[in-house]
Amino acid sequence: xxxxxxxxGVAIVxxxxxxxxLVALAPDNxxxxxxxxxxxxxxxxxxxxxxxxxxxxxxxADYLDIKYNDAGDTSTDGVWVVLDTVLTARRDTVxxxxxxxxxxxxxxxxxxxxxxxxxxxxxxxxxVPQHGSLVFEIPLSALKGPGASQASIVLYDxxxxxxxxxxxxxxxxxxxxxxxxxxxxxxxxxxx
Amino acid sequence: MKWLRxxxxxxLVIVLAIPVxxxxxxxxxxxxxxxxxxxxxxxxxxxKAGGYSFTVTASQEFPGTGTGPGTNSIxxxxxxxxxxxxxxxxxxxxxxxxxxxxxxxxxxGGDDRxxxxxxxxxxxxxAIGDDRTTICLLDDQEKFELEQVFLVPSGVYESATLDLVVxxxxxxxxxxxx
Numbered sequence: 214x215x216x217x218x219x220x221x222g223v224a225i226v227x228x229x230x231x232x233x234x235l236v237a238l239a240p241d242n243x244x245x246x247x248x249x250x251x252x253x254x255x256x257x258x259x260x261x262x263x264x265x266x267x268x269x270x271x272x273x274a275d276y277l278d279i280k281y282n283d284a285g286d287t288s289t290d291g292v293w294v295v296l297d298t299v300l301t302a303r304r305d306t307v308x309x310x311x312x313x314x315x316x317x318x319x320x321x322x323x324x325x326x327x328x329x330x331x332x333x334x335x336x337x338x339x340x341v342p343q344h345g346s347l348v349f350e351i352p353l354s355a356l357k358g359p360g361a362s363q364a365s366i367v368l369y370d371x372x373x374x375x376x377x378x379x380x381x382x383x384x385x386x387x388x389x390x391x392x393x394x395x396x397x398x399x400x401x402x403x404x405x
Numbered sequence: 406m407k408w409l410r411x412x413x414x415x416x417l418v419i420v421l422a423i424p425v426x427x428x429x430x431x432x433x434x435x436x437x438x439x440x441x442x443x444x445x446x447x448x449x450x451x452x453k454a455g456g457y458s459f460t461v462t463a464s465q466e467f468p469g470t471g472t473g474p475g476t477n478s479i480x481x482x483x484x485x486x487x488x489x490x491x492x493x494x495x496x497x498x499x500x501x502x503x504x505x506x507x508x509x510x511x512x513x514g515g516d517d518r519x520x521x522x523x524x525x526x527x528x529x530x531x532a533i534g535d536d537r538t539t540i541c542l543l544d545d546q547e548k549f550e551l552e553q554v555f556l557v558p559s560g561v562y563e564s565a566t567l568d569l570v571v572x573x574x575x576x577x578x579x580x581x582x583x
Contacts, residue, residue, distance in 0.1 A: 405482025
């Protein structure tokens, strides 16, 4: 066998090995089209393409004391996670009805228990900031699980967020007292 | 020259394949989804669509002084913008959905932004005029005057246009300002 053939053989094997490494390292199909998560903490202004979010505070409660409308019995066998937020649409109206609270690998959907109008609908349009509450109903055991200290509020503004940017606010749910009730006021447009 | 003769066919395939592949990947999806037509309408002009003629007759901005006692109940930093549209029936096809959609739009600063009409103007101490409507229904074949109210950030009014969507066509009106 000539040296030239040896070189060709080694080159082919090297190319195959390189290809195998690339295939192993390449993201899967979901990874290729995953959203871009823009992360921040409590009080931070976190902006995606369609939405800017500030989460001012997090509270835990057994009951939602809704002051602006009748929502019936809001007691829970679990616990309410209540977020005080300022949300601002950036281009058009936005609905955050698909927002989620991630604790570890478990994803909880935002509750629709609050009567309209709520912060789930940024119905006026862009650059009109709205102050209000978002609530999640979770089991008490979730607060003791791994990941509760680094829970993520993922503010999806549409069902299909592939390749779009999504604001994410990381909060610590451990060490918070569970209050008997938390007051919920109607959403308001923020004076600027 | 010998190398070129041996590889000419392969080179030709590459030269042809790359533009064809680019067209299939980029051009075909764009051709499949043409942008909906936008018709620009000068201030005071009338358009005919959906069995009606439409004219934007007036608009007014109400800058916010804040909410609470002693204010106009419009948040500071925002403005309420009211727009009037005259609609008169004409002979012509009415779209299947019998409805027109109205949005306030702005392209200032290179950003396309869209505001939807406020569903409850009374929340901002604004009253819709008598004999006017906030719903653009096109099935009665009767004259009507549409009054739409938008809550927008300060500064938007100067660059705002009114988009009236009838069927698949958007009519972009220049807004008459007082």
